[in-house]
Amino acid sequence: MNKLKTLIRVGIVGYGAYVPMYRLKAAEVNRMWSTSGEPVEEKAVVALDEDTITISVECARQAVRRSGVDPANIGAVYVGTESKPYAVKPSGTIVAEVIGATPSVSTADYEFACKAGTEAMQTCIGLVGSGMQKYAMGIGADTAQGKPGDALEYTAACGGAAYLFGPAEESVAELEASYSYVTDTPDFWRRSKEMYPRHGNRFTGDPAYFKHITGAGKALLAETGYKPTDFKWAIFHQPNAKFPINVAKMLGFGMDQINPGLVSPVVGNTYAGSSPLGLAATLDVAESGDRILMVSYGSGAGSDAFVWKVRPPIKHRRSGPKVKNYIERKRYVDYATYLRHRGQIIV
Amino acid sequence: MSVPRYWREEKPRYRLIGEECAKCGAKHYPRTPVCSCGSTEFKPYKLAETGKVESWTVIRNAPLGYERFTPYVVALIELDDGVRVMSQVVDVEPEAVKSGMKVEYTFRKVTEDGQAGLIQYGFKFRPIVD
Numbered sequence: 001m002n003k004l005k006t007l008i009r010v011g012i013v014g015y016g017a018y019v020p021m022y023r024l025k026a027a028e029v030n031r032m033w034s035t036s037g038e039p040v041e042e043k044a045v046v047a048l049d050e051d052t053i054t055i056s057v058e059c060a061r062q063a064v065r066r067s068g069v070d071p072a073n074i075g076a077v078y079v080g081t082e083s084k085p086y087a088v089k090p091s092g093t094i095v096a097e098v099i100g101a102t103p104s105v106s107t108a109d110y111e112f113a114c115k116a117g118t119e120a121m122q123t124c125i126g127l128v129g130s131g132m133q134k135y136a137m138g139i140g141a142d143t144a145q146g147k148p149g150d151a152l153e154y155t156a157a158c159g160g161a162a163y164l165f166g167p168a169e170e171s172v173a174e175l176e177a178s179y180s181y182v183t184d185t186p187d188f189w190r191r192s193k194e195m196y197p198r199h200g201n202r203f204t205g206d207p208a209y210f211k212h213i214t215g216a217g218k219a220l221l222a223e224t225g226y227k228p229t230d231f232k233w234a235i236f237h238q239p240n241a242k243f244p245i246n247v248a249k250m251l252g253f254g255m256d257q258i259n260p261g262l263v264s265p266v267v268g269n270t271y272a273g274s275s276p277l278g279l280a281a282t283l284d285v286a287e288s289g290d291r292i293l294m295v296s297y298g299s300g301a302g303s304d305a306f307v308w309k310v311r312p313p314i315k316h317r318r319s320g321p322k323v324k325n326y327i328e329r330k331r332y333v334d335y336a337t338y339l340r341h342r343g344q345i346i347v
Numbered sequence: 348m349s350v351p352r353y354w355r356e357e358k359p360r361y362r363l364i365g366e367e368c369a370k371c372g373a374k375h376y377p378r379t380p381v382c383s384c385g386s387t388e389f390k391p392y393k394l395a396e397t398g399k400v401e402s403w404t405v406i407r408n409a410p411l412g413y414e415r416f417t418p419y420v421v422a423l424i425e426l427d428d429g430v431r432v433m434s435q436v437v438d439v440e441p442e443a444v445k446s447g448m449k450v451e452y453t454f455r456k457v458t459e460d461g462q463a464g465l466i467q468y469g470f471k472f473r474p475i476v477d
Contacts, residue, residue: 049455051456053468054456054468057454094468
């Protein structure tokens with residue numbers, strides 16, 4: 001097994017999250033298409049002047065501010081997303097410039113559908129855990145695309161979270177172990193130059209989402225020797241409101257363990273931002289000593305699983321707006337305004 | 348804005364950095380070649396990221412490159428350090444903007460050079476999120 005334990009102890013020294021303020025209700029999608037689905041209650045939509053880079057910057061600035069780390073000492077900024085504003089020009093260059101991490105910094109954009117964010121996080125853990133960098137930032141953020149009229153239109157949402165990794169003794173949550181589980185599973189894809197993704201409908205369930213999350217989760221539990229009862233909280237990738245609840249049951253976790261991080265019913269699926277945003281919402285309420293299981297899922301397909309142990313600095317390193325505050329700050333838009341915000345109406 | 352000019356001005360626009368006169372201490376944003384005291388020596392100055400709206404207008408007929416954002420608010424903002432900056436105020440309906448409204452820095456797209464050109468980013472302000 002390729003379990004991921006670092007040579008040097010690593011932890012999250014700062015975290016930040018962001019959800020844009022506009023919301024599209026599932027009922028509005030139903031009104032438009034005369035349908036009756038409701039995989040989530042509503043989803044977050046960007047403002048006219050927001051994209052994955054601006055979301056990443058919001059998250060990154062909050063993470064740096066909370067950490068107290070001099071941004072000049074951040075040696076890597078990696079952005080995981082499937083909605084890069086530029087096909088060629090790394091989002092991380094702009095994020096690094098805004099937060100003041102340039103020029104002694106490595107940047108790159110990661111792509112792995114909805115687990116691009118945890119890929120970026122894992123790379124940062126590797127850099128810090130090997131001693132190559134003292135601090136490294138991994139971001140998961142998206143302005144996810146759903147074809148008008150497609151099932152994904154209910155859920156494809158906007159938001160993200162950023163994690164600054166550093167020495168465990170400075171951290172709010174220490175990484176105990178991590179594990180990845182990947183196979184070639186064509187459940188969802190978007191070809192080059194195509195605007196919208198395609199997916200395999202029901203095929204996206206059992207052989208894709210559930211197989212990979214349970215594969216990663218069970219392997220990491222077996223490797224660490226932990227049982228579901230050893231965890232105060234758990235976060236599973238949230239493509240809709242139902243899947244994370246079902247997969248939690250399959251792995252032996254209860255609603256009380258996943259509730260703080262279960263944001264998809266009111267935010268939607270923020271793709272690469274999904275499980276990182278769930279972790280941020282969980283850290284917002286966690287206490288020192290709490291153990292957290294986090295398992296992402298990205299189509300294609302794979303899952304990254306992490307075990308975090310919350311440390312005492314959490315108390316004073318979560319100032320400013322919480323995920324809850326961003327969720328409660330909302331303004332509803334109708335379908336036409338939604339299309340305008342998503343750049344579908346060209347002015 | 349040309350690509351070289353955007354690049355030259357990106358750090359002040361990204362990080363809200365003005366300048367402070369080395370002689371009299373006056374603070375400026377945007378940069379000015381000569382201070383009101385006559386000095387031409389300046390050092391970078393990090394502006395406050397919160398302030399209040401002093402005055403504003405609503406743009407309904409936008410200049411080239413800004414049409415897709417209409418109607419939008421442009422305001423004169425007095426930052427908490429006393430420096431005044433001109434900026435868009437976003438995440439608020441134009442009719443809800445008020446004199447004295449507390450606002451904070453946010454990072455947004457400012458304009459785009461068409462579908463294939465550069466995306467220009469910079470600071471704007473929004474009502475404080477808490």
